[in-house]
Structures are given as C-alpha cells and as structure tokens.
Amino acid sequence: MFQALNITGSGMEIHKLWMDAISDNIANINTSTPTSEKAFQARYVVAQAVENGGVGAGVTAAGIELGSAEGRLVYDPQNALADGQGYVRQPDIDLGEQMSTMIMAQRGYQANIANFDRVRSVYQAAIQMGK
Amino acid sequence: MLNDVTISALQAAMHGLSARQSAISQDISNVNTPYYRARNVTFEGDLKRALSAGENPLNVKPTISYSPVEGGLTGNNVNLDAETVASVQTEMSFELALRATSDRFSLLNTAIRG
Numbered sequence: 221m222f223q224a225l226n227i228t229g230s231g232m233e234i235h236k237l238w239m240d241a242i243s244d245n246i247a248n249i250n251t252s253t254p255t256s257e258k259a260f261q262a263r264y265v266v267a268q269a270v271e272n273g274g275v276g277a278g279v280t281a282a283g284i285e286l287g288s289a290e291g292r293l294v295y296d297p298q299n300a301l302a303d304g305q306g307y308v309r310q311p312d313i314d315l316g317e318q319m320s321t322m323i324m325a326q327r328g329y330q331a332n333i334a335n336f337d338r339v340r341s342v343y344q345a346a347i348q349m350g351k
Numbered sequence: 352m353l354n355d356v357t358i359s360a361l362q363a364a365m366h367g368l369s370a371r372q373s374a375i376s377q378d379i380s381n382v383n384t385p386y387y388r389a390r391n392v393t394f395e396g397d398l399k400r401a402l403s404a405g406e407n408p409l410n411v412k413p414t415i416s417y418s419p420v421e422g423g424l425t426g427n428n429v430n431l432d433a434e435t436v437a438s439v440q441t442e443m444s445f446e447l448a449l450r451a452t453s454d455r456f457s458l459l460n461t462a463i464r465g
Contacts, residue, residue, distance in 0.1 A: 223373050224369070224372045224373045224375075224376040227373060227376040227377050227380050228376045228379070228380055230380050231376070231379060231380025231381070231382070232380075234380070234383075234384075235383070238383070267381070267383060267384040267385065268384065269377070269381045269384050269387050274370075274415060275370055275373045275374040275377050275390060275392065275415060276373075276374070276377035276381075276390070277377075278376075278377065278380050279377075279380045279381045279384055324383060325383070328382050328383045331379050331382055331431055331435075332379055332380055332382075334435070335375070335376055335379045335434075335435075335438055338438050338439065338442050339372060339376060341442065342369075342372060342441075342442050342445050342446070345445070345446050345449050346365075346445075346449060349449055349452060349453055349456075
C-alpha cells in the first residue's frame with residue numbers, strides 16, 4: 221500500500237545523505253592534520269537500487285567510500301601542527317567537483333519531491349473514490 | 352452485477368498504472384545511482400487481449416522490462432525528462448480510470464436508490 225511514496229522517500233533520503241557528505245567534504249576542505257597522521261578523507265556515498273523482483277523498492281546507501289588519506293602536503297610553517305620542515309597535510313578535495321556534485325544531488329532531491337507531489341495526488345484521488 | 356466487467360477492467364487498468372507509477376518513482380529515486388537500469392511497465396496490450404478474448408481482466412499482470420538505452424557516464428540510463436512526462440501521463444490516466452469507476456458506481460447507486 222502506498223509503495224510509490226516510500227520509494228520516492230528513499231530517493232529523497234539518499235540525495236539528502238549525498239548533500240550531507242558533500243557539505244562535510246566542503247567544510248573540511250582546509251582542515252590541516254600533522255604530516256604523521258592521515259589527511260581528512262572525503263566521503264563518497266555509494267548508492268544502490270533496492271530490488272524486489274518487481275518494480276523495485278527504492279534506493280539505499282550501500283556504503284560510504286573514503287577519499288585519499290594521503291592528501292597533499294602544504295608548506296605552512298605558521299601552523300601549530302606543522303612538522304620540522306614546516307609542512308602540514310591537507311585533504312585532496314577538488315572544490316569544483318564537490319560543488320558540481322552538490323548541484324546534481326540538489327536536482328535529484330528536487331526531482332524526487334516533484335514526483336512525491338504527483339504520487340500523493342494520485343493516492344489522494346484514489347481514497348476519495350465513491351464519494 | 353456489482354462486479355461487472357467494466358469495473359474489473361478499470362480495476363486492472365488502475366493496478367497496472369499503479370505499478371507503472373511505482374516503477375517511475377523507482378527510476379526517479381535512482382536517477383543518480385551508478386549502473387541503474389530504468390524500467391518500463393506495460394499492461395495495456397495484455398488487457399486489450401484479455402477483454403477481446405472474454406477473459407477475466409483481473410488476471411492481467413503488468414509486465415516489467417528494462418530500458419535498452421545506453422547508459423551515460425555512470426552507466427545509468429534514467430531519462431529524467433521522459434520519466435517526468437510518463438509520471439504526469441500516468442497520473443492523469445489513473446485519475447481518468449478513477450473517474451470512470453466512480454461514475455460507474457454512481458450509476459449503480461442510482462439504480463439501487465431509484
């Protein structure tokens with residue numbers, strides 16, 4: 221019953237999770253760590269369709285993949301975390317890539333909301349039948 | 352009499368349209384899922400055949416097929432424009448079928464009440 225609403229809900233959920241991950245990546249784009257430690261690792265949501273032998277049952281996050289732990293070395297001798305040579309480790313995150321995937325996630329979320337409205341009006345009409 | 356072929360046929364159509372609406376929702380919710388294949392639901396042909404052969408339309412099951420279109424960069428072949436158009440068409444067809452069912456019932460209602 222009302223299966224299509226749950227499917228659309230899972231679509232909204234995965235796109236929101238994706239936006240959360242991207243926000244986290246952008247928020248940490250300048251996070252420095254000592255060279256002896258791992259850099260901040262970008263989060264990538266792995267989406268996977270849920271199959272039920274029929275039309276399917278939505279989408280789920282199969283896992284979160286992490287980006288490069290090596291990052292890149294930045295010369296910043298003023299930084300409190302800098303090593304003997306004045307280097308710190310920063311994440312290897314491409315801001316342009318993050319921003320464009322953010323737009324994709326946003327559009328995906330909007331597409332799901334638009335579909336949710338249509339599905340809801342169909343069910344609404346169905347429960348009014350015979351009145 | 353309350354379960355005539357008109358109502359059964361409309362019910363089968365609504366069942367098929369509802370499955371199609373779910374498939375469209377599935378496609379849209381997976382619009383960014385890598386390697387996802389879009390699916391189509393068909394039932395009209397089978398329903399027509401069942402009706403002309405005088406079979407019970409309620410035995411018609413919707414058929415699910417996968418879109419053969421080549422996927423894009425991520426191997427996903429969902430076409431959001433096509434899905435949106437299909438979603439609106441399905442919504443309207445469903446409301447049409449609902450309307451027809453309601454009218455059929457109100458006809459019966461008139462017959463009962465006089």
